[in-house]
Amino acid sequence: MALAVKSEGRDAIKRRALLSRAVFLVPGLTYITAFMLIPLGFIIAYTFLSRGTYGGIEFIFTAENYTRALDSLYLGVLIKSILIASTTTILAFLIGFPVAYAITKLPTNRQNLLLVLIVLPFWTNFLIRTYAWIVLLNTQGFLNKGLINMGVISQPLELLYKPSAIVLGLLYAYIPLMILPIYSALVRIDPAMKEAAINLGATPAQAFRQVTLPLALPGVLVGAIFVFVPSVGNFIVPELLGGGKTIMVGNLIRDQFLKARDWPFGSVLALSMVIMLLMLFFIQARVNRRVLGDARA
Amino acid sequence: MRISRTAIAATAIAGLLLGLSACSSSDSGATALDPNADLSTQTLTVSNWAAYNPEDLPAKFEEKFGTKVTITNHATNEEIMAKLTAGGDSGIDVAFVSGQFAQALAAQGLIEDLDKTLIPNEANLYPEAAQLAYDPGNKYSMPYSWGTTGICYRSDLMKGNEPTSWNDLLMPKPQYKGKVTMLATERWLMLPAQRALGYSLNTQDEAEMGKVKDLLVKAKSNLLAYDDTTFYTRLVTGEAVMVEAWDGWCNYGIAENKNIKFVVPKEGSDLFTDTMVILKTSKNKEAAHAFINYILDKDVQSWVVDNILYKVPNVPAMEKSLPALVGAYPNMGITPAELLKNEALVDLGDASALYTRIATEVTAK
Amino acid sequence: MPVHNKLGWLRIPLYGVLVFLYLPISVLIFMSFNKSDSPFMWTGFSTKWYSVLIHSPKIMEGFKNTLIVAIVTTIISIVLGTLLAIGLARYQKSSALEAVALTPAIFPDLALAIGLLALFTSLHLTLGLHSVIISHALFCMAFVTAIVRGRLSQIDSSLEEAAQDLGDSAVGTFFRITLPSIKPAIIAGGLLAFTLSLDEFVIAFFTDGPSTPTLPIIIYSMVRFGVSPEINALATVVLLISALIVTIAQRNVKVQDQI
Numbered sequence: 001m002a003l004a005v006k007s008e009g010r011d012a013i014k015r016r017a018l019l020s021r022a023v024f025l026v027p028g029l030t031y032i033t034a035f036m037l038i039p040l041g042f043i044i045a046y047t048f049l050s051r052g053t054y055g056g057i058e059f060i061f062t063a064e065n066y067t068r069a070l071d072s073l074y075l076g077v078l079i080k081s082i083l084i085a086s087t088t089t090i091l092a093f094l095i096g097f098p099v100a101y102a103i104t105k106l107p108t109n110r111q112n113l114l115l116v117l118i119v120l121p122f123w124t125n126f127l128i129r130t131y132a133w134i135v136l137l138n139t140q141g142f143l144n145k146g147l148i149n150m151g152v153i154s155q156p157l158e159l160l161y162k163p164s165a166i167v168l169g170l171l172y173a174y175i176p177l178m179i180l181p182i183y184s185a186l187v188r189i190d191p192a193m194k195e196a197a198i199n200l201g202a203t204p205a206q207a208f209r210q211v212t213l214p215l216a217l218p219g220v221l222v223g224a225i226f227v228f229v230p231s232v233g234n235f236i237v238p239e240l241l242g243g244g245k246t247i248m249v250g251n252l253i254r255d256q257f258l259k260a261r262d263w264p265f266g267s268v269l270a271l272s273m274v275i276m277l278l279m280l281f282f283i284q285a286r287v288n289r290r291v292l293g294d295a296r297a
Numbered sequence: 298m299r300i301s302r303t304a305i306a307a308t309a310i311a312g313l314l315l316g317l318s319a320c321s322s323s324d325s326g327a328t329a330l331d332p333n334a335d336l337s338t339q340t341l342t343v344s345n346w347a348a349y350n351p352e353d354l355p356a357k358f359e360e361k362f363g364t365k366v367t368i369t370n371h372a373t374n375e376e377i378m379a380k381l382t383a384g385g386d387s388g389i390d391v392a393f394v395s396g397q398f399a400q401a402l403a404a405q406g407l408i409e410d411l412d413k414t415l416i417p418n419e420a421n422l423y424p425e426a427a428q429l430a431y432d433p434g435n436k437y438s439m440p441y442s443w444g445t446t447g448i449c450y451r452s453d454l455m456k457g458n459e460p461t462s463w464n465d466l467l468m469p470k471p472q473y474k475g476k477v478t479m480l481a482t483e484r485w486l487m488l489p490a491q492r493a494l495g496y497s498l499n500t501q502d503e504a505e506m507g508k509v510k511d512l513l514v515k516a517k518s519n520l521l522a523y524d525d526t527t528f529y530t531r532l533v534t535g536e537a538v539m540v541e542a543w544d545g546w547c548n549y550g551i552a553e554n555k556n557i558k559f560v561v562p563k564e565g566s567d568l569f570t571d572t573m574v575i576l577k578t579s580k581n582k583e584a585a586h587a588f589i590n591y592i593l594d595k596d597v598q599s600w601v602v603d604n605i606l607y608k609v610p611n612v613p614a615m616e617k618s619l620p621a622l623v624g625a626y627p628n629m630g631i632t633p634a635e636l637l638k639n640e641a642l643v644d645l646g647d648a649s650a651l652y653t654r655i656a657t658e659v660t661a662k
Numbered sequence: 663m664p665v666h667n668k669l670g671w672l673r674i675p676l677y678g679v680l681v682f683l684y685l686p687i688s689v690l691i692f693m694s695f696n697k698s699d700s701p702f703m704w705t706g707f708s709t710k711w712y713s714v715l716i717h718s719p720k721i722m723e724g725f726k727n728t729l730i731v732a733i734v735t736t737i738i739s740i741v742l743g744t745l746l747a748i749g750l751a752r753y754q755k756s757s758a759l760e761a762v763a764l765t766p767a768i769f770p771d772l773a774l775a776i777g778l779l780a781l782f783t784s785l786h787l788t789l790g791l792h793s794v795i796i797s798h799a800l801f802c803m804a805f806v807t808a809i810v811r812g813r814l815s816q817i818d819s820s821l822e823e824a825a826q827d828l829g830d831s832a833v834g835t836f837f838r839i840t841l842p843s844i845k846p847a848i849i850a851g852g853l854l855a856f857t858l859s860l861d862e863f864v865i866a867f868f869t870d871g872p873s874t875p876t877l878p879i880i881i882y883s884m885v886r887f888g889v890s891p892e893i894n895a896l897a898t899v900v901l902l903i904s905a906l907i908v909t910i911a912q913r914n915v916k917v918q919d920q921i
Binding site: 051053054056073074076077080138139140158160161243244245246247251252255257258259260261262 | 375376378379382401404405475481483517520521522523524534535536646647649650653654657658660661
Binding site for chain 3: 128
């Protein structure tokens with residue numbers, strides 16, 4: 001009798017635990033399944049179907065969309081996009097790391113203020129922020145007029161409508177996303193570890209290289225993903241600051257849906273971006289594991 | 298507090314679900330239109346290019362017919378096409394699209410054949426307006442404005458070298474390099490090269506298009522940018538000296554600087570038409586017809602001429618507005634007969650993929 | 663420790679970045695008070711572009727649409743994101759599930775946009791604000807989950823366990839113990855969701871219906887026609903609203919740190 005009650009109680013607890021698990025997890029996971037995983041499934045399915053004359057999908061199986069993506073034309077656009085996004089990411093790191101490091105050196109209340117200042121531009125409209133650069137940089141713009149008035153130059157500099165202008169626009173848009181994760185990795189580093197290294201005879205520079213830098217690496221990687229992913233798929237900056245003369249994979253995807261009405265091929269290109277993201281996740285997980293392993297050892 | 302917040306969330310989610318379920322009722326095809334329908338019970342959603350109609354148009358139409366009109370804007374043909382061809386009901390009753398896009402919509406069975414008994418103002422149109430290649434007789438589209446593409450330039454900055462040929466734009470003299478823009482929209486991107494080489498603007502010949510591509514790639518190195526929307530501002534500021542432009546838009550530049558001139562190059566150009574179409578999914582077709590008829594009214598279309606500085610295919614509207622404008626804006630005086638000599642753009646069907654590919658090759662180089 | 667606080671050469675990148683970030687924005691704010699409509703020439707002070715803004719039915723309509731989307735999106739993301747965060751922190755510790763829950767935050771927006779467009783059109787769903795809300799709630803939810811999940815890993819779960827051992831129902835524990843302790847994180851997450859939705863363009867561009875444009879979509883069609891003082895005024899207003907929200911969010915995060 002007593003035994004029966006006890007086992008019934010255990011069942012009830014188990015049931016209750018299962019129920020709460022369902023209450024908390026099911027709504028969110030269902031939502032993600034319905035509106036991220038299923039749409040992803042649609043994209044994957046579309047990559048194997050054919051395009052209708054006026055857009056839409058015809059249910060004829062084909063692998064042609066993939067062979068087309070390997071065409072040197074589209075592959076070239078993909079490689080150029082990766083180059084532009086990588087340049088942006090590296091520059092964001094080279095500038096963002098010292099900035100994040102500098103912020104950690106400030107008193108706590110100043111740290112909060114600076115973080116807000118760095119995030120704030122990120123919350124103004126992206127399109128307007130991008131356009132602001134045209135006002136500044138065009139041949140009749142503020143910078144050129146200022147430089148000519150000061151006598152520094154006689155002919156206006158052509159700063160816009162080239163790949164470097166795209167890198168500038170992307171860097172401007174996403175550099176806060178590099179600074180923040182590096183900052184939060186840096187503040188988590190226990191100062192005792194660096195002191196220990198110095199006590200063991202390391203110079204401050206060695207301590208920085210051997211303690212601070214490796215421990216900040218996970219933050220750098222998160223920042224790199226945050227900058228690279230939206231940069232590589234961007235179609236607005238190439239359009240506005242690139243003058244339409246350079247196209248990136250984002251423009252290509254948008255055009256497949258809006259202009260060419262070629263959904264299957266657009267899906268292949270979109271899938272390539274998802275695959276890039278997964279590869280970056282994979283690299284990040286491996287590096288993280290190694291860094292954490294080293295820190296423990 | 299907690300209750301009210303829950304209530305808000307519940308209402309929001311319920312609203313969301315209602316929105317979801319209200320979607321799938323699809324239209325049951327063509328129904329006969331009732332000429333005596335009560336238009337005040339209908340509402341209209343119209344999509345047009347920004348600033349391409351009088352701002353008080355909805356108010357005036359509602360005053361006259363009792364129909365509530367909402368005007369939404371699209372920036373390009375492609376943008377509105379994507380919405381209209383996405384499947385399902387776009388919520389749009391009347392759309393403004395260029396002629397070749399109206400043709401594509403008709404080929405997909407997405408737009409309604411117009412009931413001409415409800416559009417008596419069609420009588421205002423020039424006879425030439427019924428001979429447009431994308432829709433002869435205006436069966437499913439009604440022309441709103443028309444014009445041609447040419448070179449818009451600063452006569453003061455190009456003294457002695459005024460452009461007369463598409464080659465002047467494609468292969469500019471050294472001093473003008475980097476001060477030239479071309480239109481980015483596929484068909485108009487191809488146009489200068491197609492004309493310079495003497496090909497049809499609707500050519501589907503791969504070899505011809507290959508040569509078009511080579512010429513455009515060569516021309517690209519001389520460009521400041523591809524620009525569909527701000528080219529006339531660039532002329533005004535002097536950032537550019539010569540741009541490929543639609544005649545009406547060149548007039549915006551002329552309005553700000555009298556040194557800006559428009560020329561149709563000697564190799565010829567296109568005839569483009571912006572049209573109005575009624576979507577099959579519209580549930581307010583009587584009001585949609587009344588709207589198109591109202592637009593073709595002399596006073597509404599002369600507003601277009603006066604304010605947008607585009608030519609319209611409307612005889613009384615042109616007669617009313619032209620005399621005051623033609624002096625300052627010579628291209629307003631291009632006659633319908635002259636326009637019709639240019640080649641009209643038509644939908645390319647399957648060959649549009651060829652054009653897209655070549656546009657990509659040019660811009661990716 | 664004055665030596666510790668000394669920035670030295672690090673001042674250069676720090677102040678350099680601030681100049682880089684604020685220079686274009688300052689020009690916009692400055693030019694929004696320009697009298698003439700020339701984008702490049704200053705002719706005198708005026709606030710007329712702000713009144714143009716208020717009297718533009720198109721912009722006001724877009725603003726209303728954007729607010730509707732942002733508010734409903736925030737509510738959905740808070741509810742789903744908080745539940746999911748608690749589930750992940752307390753009931754199902756799994757790094758794979760966690761990765762799935764957070765992926766929408768970093769998923770390429772263009773891929774998400776076309777995937778959702780494909781889903782909606784194959785369901786013959788009429789596009790409109792509801793489809794934008796569904797789409798925005800997906801990635802906004804992930805941000806709420808991340809922030810609340812972070813907070814939960816900082817607080818001790820023994821109190822909740824004790825309450826449940828004493829026979830409290832899971833729901834009771836949730837409202838009496840868990841919810842109050844994560845409230846600041848929920849507020850911060852909600853505000854983040856709100857600002858993200860307010861400014862989102864790419865997904866809205868693909869999933870919105872043509873008759874209900876959101877503000878970013880209207881801005882897109884405007885900026886392509888060149889810079890106008892009206893846009894500058896709009897940018898200034900959007901910046902002020904965002905600054906206000908970020909400040910409130912920051913206060914809540916600080917409160918959270920102190921608990």
